[in-house]
Amino acid sequence: MKSNRNWMDYFIYLFWAFLAFTVIYDLFFVPIRSVYWFAGFLFALFLYYKKLLPKPVYVFMACIFVFQVFGELYFEFFYNIANYDKLDHFISGIEFCILFYYLFGQKVENKRYLILTAFLFSLSFSYAWEMVEYISDTYFGTTTVGVIMGDPIDYVGSGAQMIVPQYEDTILDMFYSFLGALSFVFGGLTFLKFKKKKTKRT
Incomplete structure (x- = not known):
């Protein structure tokens, strides 16, 4: 049986995995900030399963959120770029x-x-x-x-x-x-x- 999934579906699954990892990872640095990531994760799941956004828009919003996570946590642009x-x-x-x-x-x-x-x-x-x-x-x-x-x-x-x-x-x-x-x-x-x-x- 041929799968109906496309690259956007796999990107979304990867996005969820990334958010789950981020929640756990940030517990070792700023635990209270993990609450924000976790809330974002739950909201992302809610939007997807309730089908509240067209899939291309969902992917676009996910890309923005990933940009924000990397800038705040992993690359720390927030603390190095004025x-x-x-x-x-x-x-x-x-x-x-x-x-x-x-x-x-x-x-x-x-x-x-x-x-x-x-x-x-x-x-x-x-x-x-x-x-x-x-x-x-x-x-x-x-x-x-x-x-x-x-x-x-x-x-x-x-x-x-x-x-x-x-x-x-x-x-x-x-x-x-x-x-x-x-x-x-x-x-x-x-x-x-x-x-x-x-x-x-x-």
Whole structure:
């Protein structure tokens, strides 16, 4: 019997295995961060088995998440490249717009309204995430607020430097998330306008 699986299916299985490994691996470094990876893993399974996203979109979102995991954990770009954090928040702004758009795309006929609502959802999530970072730093001893160059685990004794203060980092994070979400709105509305013109011609 011929299998109906294609490369996207195998990529998704590999993605899940990668997330499972990441959850266990990070327990030895920043255990509280493993909770975030585990939540992402559960959400990825939920999206897949509920068939809430088209498979190509799911794969695209998985690639973004893998990029974020490598940047935060394995390659530590977050702690070695000054502007990586801002790039991450810019991408996240787009990422959550895409997620919202496809989750509710079948239910909302007015695509312009859907795009603008996705924009608001992305902003709301980014603001909520900043609150999560503040709570994590305050009560669990993490170093998620502020841009630190150097060892984030041994921040005090390693000679690491905070190059962007905490309050400024929070404002910039929300600003870059806003820019990412805004770029989605611009791209989405432009696509709808182009599609409408093309339909009139045909």
